[in-house]
Amino acid sequence: MTTLSEIKAQYLAAAKARPIEKYCIRDHEGRIVARSNSPVVHVFNNEADDAYAAEHYTLKETYNGMKFWLGEESPTGLYQSADGQFYTESELPENTDAFCTQRYANEVKAERNARISDTDDYVKLPDITVARSAGAKCSALEDADRAALETYRQALRNLPEEQGFPFVPWPEFPTALAYELQQKVDARQNMRGGFNA
DSSP: OOOHHHHHHHHHHHHHTOBOOSEEEEOTTSOEEEEESSOOEEEOOSHHHHHHHHHHSEEEEEETTEEEEEOEEOOTTEEEOTTSOEEEGGGOGGGSHHHHHHHHHHHHHHHHHHHHHHTHHHHHOTTOEEOSSTTOOOEEOOHHHHHHHHHHHHHHHHGGGSTTTTSSOOOOOOGGGHHHHHHHHHHHHHHHTSOOO
């Protein structure tokens, strides 16, 4: 089971792996809205940002009525948070329990929904067959397998109400479907780059 300290360390490492590029440009509220390792050429689409840019940036060119501005050198020591904004290491939201818990809860709920979806065909198709292990011949689900499947699906639905959520263990796969369901979880994990499901 994943812990808050593990998640905080994982999220913080990911943010620290995203230092700001050499050049950036800000909008009229001071938020960094573009960055690059070469001088940024950026166009704003509203009057407030255009007015701010006229005071703070060099106009590169005007094309079809749009003004393109050169970026400024980025402040040093900034990292991009999962919220899209840039912070010093100590100010990153990834340092806080609340931010990490909420973000992880959202990820767990998304994975929970995916796991429920993984089982939909087994419920909808009465004659579906399953491979119970790698290379095994497919066989039909028995009544006991279907009962275990419904128990598993309900446990997934109840997961957000478990004490300690989102730092709770996943319900065990029904035995007859464990191999196939684990394959689906592994495929998603690989596509996400290693989310701890």
